[in-house]
Amino acid sequence: MPARTVRSSNSTILMWIGAIIMLFGAFTGLYGLAPLTRGSIVAGLIFVLIGALIALVGVAIAMVGWRTSARVDGQGVSWSSGLGSRTSVPWQQIARVVVPGAADPGSAVALQLRDGRIVPVTPLRKMQSADESTGLSPWYLRAGAALQEAHQQWLSQPHRH
Missing domain, CATH: 1.10.287 (Helix Hairpins)
Structure with missing residues (x-):
């Protein structure tokens, strides 16, 4: 990948x-x-x-x-929010990638880990205005879909454990 x-x-x-x-x-x-x-x-x-x-x-x-971006590669997902250090989560630990919709709880794309924890990918935030009738940003939706697609691609490949 x-x-x-x-x-x-x-x-x-x-x-x-x-x-x-x-x-x-x-x-x-x-x-x-x-x-x-x-x-x-x-x-x-x-x-x-x-x-x-x-x-x-x-x-x-x-x-x-x-x-302030997320990087997706064959190893997993890594991100940094601003000038801080990078956070990294390998694909092996990720059970599901969740992209919250406008009415869903959560303010960012989240990684649901196999141990039950939920880790927000902080650079990929959904920005909702005070008027909740507005739609989500296409950038947010594309970024979330890219993470979901990369995770699905990783799941479809044979892996050594």
Whole structure:
């Protein structure tokens, strides 16, 4: 089974927001070249430094979005929420992958383990607005379906115990 990264809409949004903020920082830094060409070194350097700071904030936000994902491979599922350490669960321990619907309890795709524990895959959260009549995010549904499909694929293969 090839490795695959799945993300919710929130992590994708964070990556885009980070990229846009990086662009704002780059343009702010480039704007600092105008005062420099007119001999205003202090004003130019201030704009360049502010642009660099804005770009670094954008990089940090994009990194959090990039790291907030789940990785599915032949060994199992691993994920990280932001800049924390990765959590990993091998397929052998997973009895079922649960993708809660809009009216179902649970706020994220969950792994029901063979020992009875339920482990939420925290990056794959369902975001429900105050108005429960809205549907679930297609990103969430695709990510949940990808985990279920990978688990079914693993179950269909012969395994050595």
